[in-house]
Amino acid sequence: LKVDIDWYLLQQIMPPIQRLCDPIAGTSPALLAENLGLDASKYKNITSAYNNDDDEDLINIAEIDDKEKFKGCESISVPCAKCKSSFDYNGVFRYVEGDGEEPTCSNGLECPDCKTLADPAILSNIITLNAHKFISKYYDYWLVADDPSAELRTRQQSVNGRSWVMNGRRMQLVPEYPAKALYTQIKFLESF
Numbered sequence: 055l056k057v058d059i060d061w062y063l064l065q066q067i068m069p070p071i072q073r074l075c076d077p078i079a080g081t082s083p084a085l086l087a088e089n090l091g092l093d094a095s096k097y098k099n100i101t102s103a104y105n106n107d108d109d110e111d112l113i114n115i116a117e118i119d120d121k122e123k124f125k126g127c128e129s130i131s132v133p134c135a136k137c138k139s140s141f142d143y144n145g146v147f148r149y150v151e152g153d154g155e156e157p158t159c160s161n162g163l164e165c166p167d168c169k170t171l172a173d174p175a176i177l178s179n180i181i182t183l184n185a186h187k188f189i190s191k192y193y194d195y196w197l198v199a200d201d202p203s204a205e206l207r208t209r210q211q212s213v214n215g216r217s218w219v220m221n222g223r224r225m226q227l228v229p230e231y232p233a234k235a236l237y238t239q240i241k242f243l244e245s246f
Contacts, residue, residue: 063090120245126235127242128188130180132172134165141166143177145246181243192236197227 068090075081088094130143148164149157163172199206199218204225206218216227 060092063092068092124238124242124245127239128184130177130184130243130246132163132177132180134168134170134172135176136170137165137168139165139167143172143180143246177246181246185240185243188231188236188239191231192233194231196230198230200226200228 084094131140132143133140151157
């Protein structure tokens with residue numbers, strides 16, 4: 055009796071591996087089939103339940119300008135030890151535009167008011183505390199109604215999933231601070 059390896063891989067191995075890898079970003083049935091040694095062309099048009107993005111529609115993240123990429127992120131505010139004011143930290147260099155002149159470059163840790171340099175250790179602590187704040191905000195998992203007129207904000211979830219009935223209206227609950235926003239904010243903090 056000879057074992058049909060292709061049938062075994064196709065019928066017994068591929069389905070559970072596909073279900074296990076479905077939530078993982080960047081995996082596809084074609085990629086899994088290829089790694090199992092199966093014909094990947096049979097799986098090219100199959101989309102998973104979690105990863106239904108078309109690669110052609112995606113914009114290369116490296117091609118997007120940082121201002122556009124991080125437009126929804128909160129900036130880092132650094133306090134000045136000398137003049138007690140605070141300023142936004144935008145990176146190692148700060149470009150200051152003059153009146154019709156060429157922009158000049160200055161140290162990003164320099165207070166624009168009194169020209170005192172901020173301590174890099176303080177900046178490191180501020181970035182770490184901000185990261186913890188945003189992670190906590192994500193794990194608080196506040197849900198809001200997808201209809202802004204409902205003005206619903208809750209941490210309770212219905213047994214029906216994210217569906218909620220209020221005053222006879224059915225609405226969907228969505229995270230107030232979704233995973234994508236956390237990811238973008240952490241990437242923004244990492245960029246420093």
